[in-house]
Amino acid sequence: xxxxxxxxxxxxxxxxxxxxxxxxxxxxxxxxxxxxxxxxxxxxxxxxxxxxxxxxxxxxxxxxxxxxxxxxxxxxxxxxxxxxxxxxxxxxxxxxxxxxxxxxxxxxxxxxxxxxxxxxxxxxxxxxxxxxxxxxxxxxxxxxxxxxxxxxxxxxxxxxxxxxxxxxxxxxxxxxxxxxx
Amino acid sequence: xxxxxxxxxxxxxxxxxxxxxxxxxxxxxxxxxxxxxxxxxxxxxxxxxxxxxxxxxxxxxxxxxxxxxxxxxxxxxxxxxxxxxxxxxxxxxxxxxxxxxxxxxxxxxxxxxxxxxxxxxxxxxxxxxxxxxxxxxxxxxxxxxxxxxxxxxxxxxxxxxxxxxxxxxxxxxxxxxxxxxxxxxxxxxxxxxxxxxxxxxxxxxxxxxxxxxxxxxxxxxxxxxxxxxxxxxxxxxxxxxxxxxxxxxxxxxxxxxxxxxxxxxxxxxxxxxxxxxxxxxxxxxxxxxxxxxxxxxxxxxxxxxxxxxxxxxxxxxxxxxxxxxxxxx
Numbered sequence: 001x002x003x004x005x006x007x008x009x010x011x012x013x014x015x016x017x018x019x020x021x022x023x024x025x026x027x028x029x030x031x032x033x034x035x036x037x038x039x040x041x042x043x044x045x046x047x048x049x050x051x052x053x054x055x056x057x058x059x060x061x062x063x064x065x066x067x068x069x070x071x072x073x074x075x076x077x078x079x080x081x082x083x084x085x086x087x088x089x090x091x092x093x094x095x096x097x098x099x100x101x102x103x104x105x106x107x108x109x110x111x112x113x114x115x116x117x118x119x120x121x122x123x124x125x126x127x128x129x130x131x132x133x134x135x136x137x138x139x140x141x142x143x144x145x146x147x148x149x150x151x152x153x154x155x156x157x158x159x160x161x162x163x164x165x166x167x168x169x170x171x172x173x174x175x176x177x178x179x180x181x
Numbered sequence: 182x183x184x185x186x187x188x189x190x191x192x193x194x195x196x197x198x199x200x201x202x203x204x205x206x207x208x209x210x211x212x213x214x215x216x217x218x219x220x221x222x223x224x225x226x227x228x229x230x231x232x233x234x235x236x237x238x239x240x241x242x243x244x245x246x247x248x249x250x251x252x253x254x255x256x257x258x259x260x261x262x263x264x265x266x267x268x269x270x271x272x273x274x275x276x277x278x279x280x281x282x283x284x285x286x287x288x289x290x291x292x293x294x295x296x297x298x299x300x301x302x303x304x305x306x307x308x309x310x311x312x313x314x315x316x317x318x319x320x321x322x323x324x325x326x327x328x329x330x331x332x333x334x335x336x337x338x339x340x341x342x343x344x345x346x347x348x349x350x351x352x353x354x355x356x357x358x359x360x361x362x363x364x365x366x367x368x369x370x371x372x373x374x375x376x377x378x379x380x381x382x383x384x385x386x387x388x389x390x391x392x393x394x395x396x397x398x399x400x401x402x403x404x405x406x407x408x409x410x411x412x413x414x415x416x417x418x419x420x421x422x423x424x425x426x427x428x429x430x431x432x433x434x435x436x437x438x439x440x441x442x443x444x445x446x447x448x449x450x451x452x453x454x455x456x457x458x459x460x461x462x463x464x465x466x467x468x469x470x471x472x473x474x475x476x477x478x479x480x481x482x483x484x485x486x487x488x489x490x491x492x493x494x495x496x497x498x499x500x501x502x503x504x505x506x507x508x509x510x
Contacts, residue, residue, distance in 0.1 A: 012227075013184045033187045033229075036216070056217055060283060069257070069286040075213045076287070079187045080231055127282055135261040138277040138417070143266045160417035161281020 018082035022047060023091025031078050038062045038073035041088065049090040049118045053163070060162035063119040063126075064088050070126025072161075089118030092125060100179050101125055108175035112166035120162045124176045127158045131180070150180040182219050189231040193360050193392060196230050200390045201362050203228040208392055210253075210292035213284055218297070222306050223313060236291065236394045240265065246400035252291030252393045256280070256346065259290060269398060271407035271426050272349040278411040279345040281418050291393035294347055294357065294373065297384060298340035298448075299420050300328060311337045312381040326486025328420070331478075331494070332447040338381030339484065342374055342449050343420050349409055351450040352426040352442035355398050361391030370396065374449030381448070403430035403438055406508050410501045411444070412493060421445035423490055425497045429505035431465040439502075441477075446494060453477045456498065465506060467499060474498040 014033045019026050022045060029044055038055075041047045041064070053061030055074045062074040065087035073086075092099040101121050104110070111117040131150050136143045139157045148154075155176050156169070164172065187209075190196045200206045206228030209215060218224035237251025240262050248268070250259060259265060260276035280288065302308045302320035309318035321329050321339050329339040347370065355370040373385050387393075407428035413419040424444035430437040439460045441453040456477035463469050474495040481491050 014186050016187060033185055034182045034219075055220070057213055057284060060281065063283055066287075070283045071287050072213070072283045075211075075216045077187070077209075077212060077216060077229075080189075080209065080212070080233070123283060126286075130257070130261075130282065133261070135257065136266070136273070136277065138274060138411075143270050143273055144263070157417050158282055161283045 016079045018079060020045070020078065020082065020086060021084065022086045023088055029078075033077065033079045035078045036074055037064070037076040037078045037081055037086070040078040041073060041086070047088055047090060049088040050122075051115055051119060053116065053119075058163070059116070059119075060123055061116050061119040063123045063162065065122060065126055068126075068129070070123050087122070089121050092121065099125070101128075101176070104175040104178050105172070108171045108178070109168070110172040110175040111164075111168050116162060116164045116166075120159070120164070120172060123159060123162045124179070127155075127176075128180055131158070150177070152177060155180065182222075183225045183227065185219075185226055186228045187231065188228065189234065191234075193232075193235050193394060196232050196235055197360060197362055197390055197392060199228070199230045204389075206230060208232045210289040211255075211287035213280075213288050214292065214296045221304060223297075223304065232291075232392060233289065236392075243397060248398045250290050250396045250398065252289060252395055254290045256285040256288045256290070256293055257282070259346070260285065267405065269349070269353065269401075269404045269407065271404070271409040271428060272346070272353070272398075274409035275345040275349040275411075275424075275426060278409060278421075278424070290346070290396055293344055294350075294370070294393060294396070295385065295387075296343055299343045300340040301325065303340060312340055312377070315380075315382050322484070326484040327422070328445075329484050329487045330447045331481040331483045331487060331490045332443075332451055333376040333480075334448065334482065335377045335379065335381065337379055338377035338448065340377065340381065340448055341445055342384075342447065344450065345409065345411060345421065345424060345444060347374070347450040348424055348442045348444035349407075349426040350396060350398070351452050352407075352428060352440040353398055353401060353404060354440075355396050357393055358395040358397060359387065359391045360394050361388055363388075365394075367397070370450075371452050377448045384448075401428065401440070404428045404440070406430065406505055407440070408501055408504055408508075410497055410504075412497055423494045423497050425494075425501045427498070427501045427505060429465075429502055429508075431506060434465055436460045436463055436465050436469075441498065443477075443494060443498075446481075446490060453498070455480075460502075465502075467503060470499045470502040471495065 051061035053059035207226035238253040456473040459473035
């Protein structure tokens with residue numbers, strides 16, 4: 001019986017040479033244009049701080065800072081973010097010294113399995129900056145109120161893009177509130 | 182995911198030319214919807230033309246007193262803009278009620294308008310869907326109908342448009358500025374999105390290769406008294422079952438002018454013109470608000486699984502207008 005390997009489908013895979021700036025260091029990479037920023041971080045740079053939860057932009061586990069703003073790395077194509085300043089939860093710490101948000105999550109037991117935690121922490125970091133800039137949320141009573149107070153309701157609404165399957169929310173909210181107030 | 186080439190041209194004309202030569206190409210904004218669809222196999226472009234750097238990311242004053250929102254303005258910047266918050270608060274509220282902080286930071290104004298339906302069958306390649314695969318059938322008609330349209334649907338498609346932002350823009354009679362192979366044109370946002378009819382695969386009236394460059398908001402003084410109310414299955418981070426964008430101008434107990442649009446009820450953001458007509462010049466009372474809602478919803482053709490949307494829409498319209506009455510006192 002004749003056996004031969006089936007012919008591989010001819011594909012025109014396109015590669016791109018890019019530089020990613022991650023947690024303060026530049027990395028030169030040749031990537032398939034299909035690679036997401038999340039996969040580039042985890043699989044090419046070994047930075048497993050951002051997590052792959054849903055891979056559809058629904059859970060927030062992959063949250064990183066893109067040019068200073070929290071964003072979902074699973075929906076971002078790496079090729080489109082060369083030159084961008086990327087910060088992961090790993091990069092928020094100052095060496096061995098935890099960022100105040102990281103410390104607060106530890107002290108308030110703001111996690112159980114920990115899988116969503118890096119995304120929660122980066123998201124909280126970005127969220128606090130947004131609030132400091134006076135950005136309202138949909139639960140803000142007066143859109144034009146200059147005195148924005150981050151109540152627990154505000155924190156919950158602003159963090160709704162980060163899911164926790166262990167439902168550690170009861171401790172996540174106080175952890176963030178401690179740093180916010 | 183199918184392999185694709187990636188291009189980042191330096192001006193709009195080059196982007197339009199690139200897509201003209203690539204019948205299976207697509208423009209890439211932030212990609213929050215498109216990249217997901219590419220991963221799912223719903224979209225299979227062989228070329229992505231990155232347009233984020235090509236259009237303005239600023240909000241500018243227009244000479245007529247309106248505002249021009251560049252197509253690349255992120256949703257978060259749009260909602261945070263102080264002029265938008267003051268002059269068109271329902272637009273800020275609409276944007277803030279959609280997606281999550283992370284998504285709003287990425288998503289662009291142009292991309293928000295062009296996002297595709299979240300119909301579960303459209304997103305499930307294993308099920309028939311006329312929008313994804315014309316002629317294959319509509320699974321929602323016989324299936325899970327909670328998210329289905331109640332107005333303007335067709336036998337072929339009962340999907341709804343997911344944008345919150347667009348609902349407020351439709352109420353404002355915003356104009357969408359577009360550049361394409363045949364030059365520039367402006368499209369009323371009320372006419373940008375289509376009803377499904379026999380061609381549910383076409384979401385909008387945009388021609389192949391046309392790129393949204395900006396959205397112009399006309400001046401509307403009484404939009405300072407406006408509100409966006411969104412009803413959904415979760416308090417946050419969910420698409421609308423029904424949403425209402427309303428602006429109200431009342432003097433001496435009479436409705437001088439009103440703008441009303443609905444989300445979650447149709448294949449396009451739904452301008453409630455019949456309700457507006459019923460309200461203008463009439464008494465600003467709960468009874469007349471309810472009657473106006475009924476006038477609009479008389480055309481509703483719900484399915485068994487989403488009949489609740491009719492009273493939900495009636496109540497949401499009435500409540501939103503009543504809230505705006507308080508805002509005027």
